[in-house]
Amino acid sequence: MAQKQTIGDNKKPTLVSINRTAIDPNGCIGSLYNGYRDVLCEKLPWSNEDKLTKVLKKPQCIMKKGKKDQNESLLQIINVPEGLRLSVLLRPTGNNGIAAIINYPYPINEYTRFLLYSYVYEEEQVSEKLSKKQKMVKSVISLASATHIITCISYGIDVVVVLQLPFDKALATAIDDALQRICIHLNDEQNVLILKSDDEHILEQITNTMVYSNIPSLMELSTVYDVYLYIDENKNENIHRPIMYTLQPIKWLFPDYNEPNAYFNLIPPEFDREVEQYLIYLSNVLKNIKYSLDFSDNGLMYKYLEDQIYKKQCQWLILSKMHDHIIARLRRLIIDLRKNRTTVSKRDQLFYHVDHVNFEKSAQILQENLNDFKNKEKLIVGLRDQHFEYCNAAQLNLTKYNYEKTLKCKLKMKDRNNKILCTTDTLNKKNGSKLNLLRNQLAKECEINQNLYITYADFSYSTVELEDIEILTTSQTNNNKKSHLQKSSSTVTKNKTSTSQQSLPSSPIINDNINILLLGETGVGKSTFINAFVNYLKFKTFEQAQSNTPIVLIPVSFLMTVGDDFQERLIKFGDFDSSNNEDFDHPGESVTQHCRMYEFHLSDNDEKKLCIIDTPGFGDTRGLDQDDLNMQDILEYINELTHLNAICFLLKPNASKLHTFFRMCFIQLLDLLGPNAYQNIIFCFTNARSTFYGPGDTAPLIKTMLKSFSINNIPFKKDNTFCFDNESFRYLVALQNGIEFNNDEKHDYKESWSISVKESYRLIDYIHGNLITYRSNNECKSNKHAQVEISHMIRPMLTTMQNILQNLILSKTNIKNKSITMFPKAIHRPASICLSCKPYPLQFGNFWIARNIPHEFLKTCLVCSCTIEQHIAIHYVLNSEYSNKSVSNHPEEMINMVNQLCTIGAEFDYFLVHITRSSKNDLFLPGLLRMIDEENKLCQSQKPDHLNSQLIKELTRLKCQYENRIEEFKSNQQLIDLLIINEHITTIRKYPLIQMQLDIMKQTQKMMTEPYEVSQD
CATH class of the missing domain: 3.40.30 (Glutaredoxin)
Structure with a gap:
């Protein structure tokens, strides 16, 4: 029977010194050290006369080759002492300098090389005269959580360069030879570096270089040859930092100190290595899956399976969170073992915990999914052939x-x-x-x-x-005949959707379709009205309507009382499962989630279509903020329309008052469209049977409101007022649900149907004969129009600034023929980014980029359980590519560009807040602050971070520039007129990346609001 392994036996450990690689370079002689967590504590007042310094100038440079199945950990390869390796692997963040090698993102194989260089310039240690020091620091020690004190420090240069060579044996051999010559020189075995004439060219064939060092300047270099030159030129300069600490236990200095932290239990080497191997295994699982996932992200699969890749990246983030939980549990256990507060008698407690089982299961599923991606890639290649x-x-x-x-x-x-x-x-x-x-x-x-x-x-x-x-x-489409399947061109958008990676047939900018915008309060019955209106035009008689299945464009759900005992029945009809634009689950909230157009041919022989635009309702129970968001959605939609034939306000008769937001909606709409649209306003009333098909008491309320606008040319009279009763349509739907009606009810519904049909045709005739089509253009003719334009531009401006700064930083680091290219892509379903969820990190050279994975948002978020307030709607996804060519702009030009964008951003914000009184959701400053916060989090979690740190400095500078510009406006009490804003909008559109994002936004809107065409069958 196997014996149980017991770690920790509550015996007082012997006092021994330990060595620790100087991960934190801020240590000095006399610094206190917490050995449980391997972190520095406070510094003791240690005078120079208590230190001894010895100059060594001792170099060592060796090259190690990687292996396909690397058993040795990266920390072992670079000679990090045992014990510290465990602490580094258990540390969630803060592994800087040479320890950041544990974040190396690529698989190790036989073409991986490690160039290790250490140059110990001098060594500093404590003197023997310490009696006075003991009395001086005793009170400090009693308050500290330290276990050790630093008594010796090696200063110098410590660097490891991880190289990935091409998968070519001959070329790899040539690179190895050149690396060996560099090693020989750095070991001071020859005074002059002897490189062959083509060695520099050979070294340029190295496919990837990552530098980890205790010297920050070295970590900013991107080639092994640059590292060599830096060391050769600076090794005897004043750049040296701590390489290694020697630690003595607290009781070495204070034998009578008996606090609990005076004792540090060294974990047995066998158990230490076992835990280390387990942690390396977990880390490698996570890294290998991410590497495969990132490879898919850049290849053929991203072109066709973008959404599926996003889902896998979400799963990887969940897997990473599981990994963090395991690490946190093991970290607590190891600290307790070092404190001698616990024992581990069963390995199951350590390695086969339930969180490990869940991690393994999730990792296996994700790996299988990635294997399926590889098979799918082979399938696509075969199909192409x-x-x-x-x-x-x-x-x-x-x-x-x-x-x-x-x-x-x-x-x-x-x-x-x-x-x-x-x-x-x-x-x-x-x-x-x-x-x-x-x-x-x-x-x-x-x-x-x-x-x-x-x-x-x-x-x-x-x-x-x-x-x-x-x-x-x-069948083949006849060129001479307009296809009835062609999409309506109600939006000025180039139809280049990527749904099947081919262009859909584009429509003319101007068409003869009748576009009717339908607006109304939540619950007034806009969606029901559209359903009823189409049926009124389709079936001219009540008998025809009864003998056919009703047309239901939008799923309907309503309560109806039936029978003599007035039982309530829920009536439902339509495709609820596939509807992603209606929410029936939250009474009082707008059922319609986004604007959507519904098309209908007026007659079989007429190619002209009637296009009714359903909109989210106002008066939402979620409050004015939600109304404001709904109105913004409406304004953005109609801003892209080529024309409007009628603007229809749908109301109920006999209202006691008009909703507060009805007036606001009216004002914003008039501000956007201008006076030319006033004559196109019409009023429709639903459920008008109770008022004998008249507007009832609602009429004087509307007249009073219109009079308050001091605008005389908005008509409200019999000609542009239409009264309907939708109960007859509900009757048809109820029949489909097996509800029976008596003859009196049928008679009433028949009369209702007849009147509603007449009103429907009167409405169409009025539009045809009395209204001049309102045609829009791209000019900002009002503050509201400018607000809509600016709200679209904020995100493109910020991301363009970020991209310019990334490439500016790359150009300053002398990285040749490299740049980061951003490219937007349209989305085909409503989506948002979550401010609470962790983004997916992607590495481009030494730059880290946070990818905010789009969360599909139908009625709620389908990805996370975070609140709606934490989600920001997006109109496209933005991806990045590490290009093999540098940008053409001069650095000074790039600085001027970001300064201009920041200044205009500040003026846009001032205009939105002080002129249009806009919601704060779309402001420039919050976007800039989110970007800075995102970069800070990347620097905390990903290494190396020197390029992202430079980006934070630049973004912070722009934040100060923004604030100064806003203060100028406030102190001068300036107002920005519309002419200046229009000039700024024109300027912003000249930036190619911004214009590209704006074009893609239109593409997204067209895909998500593509018309629903009513079949003529």
Whole structure:
């Protein structure tokens, strides 16, 4: 039977000195040291006469080769003492200098090299005369948490350069030879470095270089040759910092000191190494998964499976959090063992804890997912060879009811026949032979018929579940006939969606569609009105409506009392499962979440479409802030419309008062659109049967409000007022739910239907015959219009400033032919970034970038449980790429650019706060502060951080510049007029990266608000 291993036996340990690598360089002779955690404590007043200094000038340089299955830890390779290695691995943050090597992000293999150089310039230690010192520091010691005191320090240069060589044996051998010549010289074995003529060129072939050192200036270098030059030129200069501390126990200095911290229990070496190997294993699991994930992020997979990669990055962050919990538990245990406060009699308590089991399970699932990515990449490459276009169906917002029609529409190619192979990974595994047969069949057809376009539609990540592999076919589009599947061009946007990595057919900027903007209070029944209005136009008689299934564009849900005992029944109709724009779960809140257009052909022979724009309601129970956000969404949407035919306010008759935000909505809308839109305002009343199809008591309230505006040309009369009763539509829906009605009720609904049909056609005729189409342009003609434009520009301005500064810093570090390129990408579903959730760290050279993973936001956040207030809506994702070419701008020009952006940002903020009275959500300063905070957190958690630290300094400088500009405006009591703001907006648009982001924002809006077209079948 195996004996139990017991660590810690409560015996008083013997007093022995220990060596510790100087991770924290702030130690000096007499500094107190906490050996439990391996951190410095306070400094004791130690005079120079109590120190002895000896100059050594002792160099050592060696090169070590990595191995594919590296058993030795990185800390062992660089000779960090045992015991300290454990503390470094258990430390959540603060591993600086040479210890930061534990953050090395790449796998170690046979082409990895470690160049270790140590130059001990001098050694400092305590003198023998310490009797006076004991009395002086006794009171300090009693208050400290120290276990040891520093009695000897080696000063000098300590550096390790980790190199990744090309996967080429001959080239690797040549690089090794050059590295050996550098080692020989740095060991002072020859006075002059003898490099071959092409050695510098050979060293430039090293694919990656990471420098870790106790000298900050060395960590800023990016090539091994630069490191060599720096050492050679500065090793005898005054740059030396601590390399190694020798520690003596407190009782060595004060034998009568008997506080609990006077005793430090050295953990047995075998157990120490066992824990160390376990920690290295956990760390390697995390690193290897991240490396694979980051590799997918930069390759073919990101092009097609962007959302899936984001989800895996979220899973990695969760796995990292599990890792942190394990580390925290082990850290507490090791500290208790060193304090001799506990024993470990079972290894299960240490290594097979429940948190370890969860970590292993999650890591295995994530690794399997990444393996699936590799298989998917092979599949896509194979499909390309067969001339298939790959399409990730999850990016097309398909539903189980409309996926065939929508897929055909979105993937249809003009002047070509289309065949779409629809399948999933699961179906492929079950029916591999069928898949291969269909693939080969379509590939052969494509070879024979050059007019055939073939697509592989992958439903593996879609909410639509396919029952079997299937092929959809679309016919060639006639050039001379406008396709009924073409999207409406109600927004001025270049249609270049990336849903299937192909351009969708673009629409003309100006069209003849009838655009009606529908506005109203929450609960007034806008969505029901749209459903009813379409049915009124579709079915002219009550009999037709009863004999057909009603058209339900927007899912409906309402209570109806039935029977003699007035039982309440919940009536539901429509595709609730696939609806991502309606929330029926929170009474009093706006059901409609975002603006959306619904299209309807007025007649079978008329290509003109009626386009009704549903909007979020105002008067939301969440308060004025939510109303303000909803109104901002409406203003941003209509700001992109080419034209409006009518602006329809939907109300209920006999209202006792108008909602507070109704007036605010009216004012903001008039401010945005201007006087030319006044004549296009119409008023519609719903549930008007109770007022005999009139506006009732609501009419005088509207007249009073309009009169208060001092605007006489907003009409409110019979011609532009329309009264409906939507109960007859609810009757149709109730029939679908099996509700029965008596003859009297049917008679009332029939009369209601007849009147509502007449009003519907009167409304269309009024728009046709009486209204001049309101056409928008891109000029800022009002403060509200400028506010909308600025709100779009804030994020692009901030990210452009960040990118310019990143490349400015890279240019100053003499890193040749390298730059960070940002590129925005449209999103196809509502998303936000969470300020509470940790971002995903990505490394570009020595720069760290925090990727805020988009959280899909439908009715709530689908990724985290953080509050809504912690989420900021985004219109695109922004990714970065480490480019192999430098930027063309001169450093001075780049500084002027960021200064200009910061100054304009301050003026935009002043305009928003003091002129338009905007919400603070879109202000420039909070965005700048978030950016600084994000960079600070990166510096705390990721190493090396010298480039990000420089970025923080630059951003902080811009913050001061911003504050100074705001103070200038306040002290001078300046106001910024609209002309200046328009000039600034024009200037901002000239920045290519900003304009690119603005264009992508429009693309996103078009994808997320693409019209829902009513079938004529």
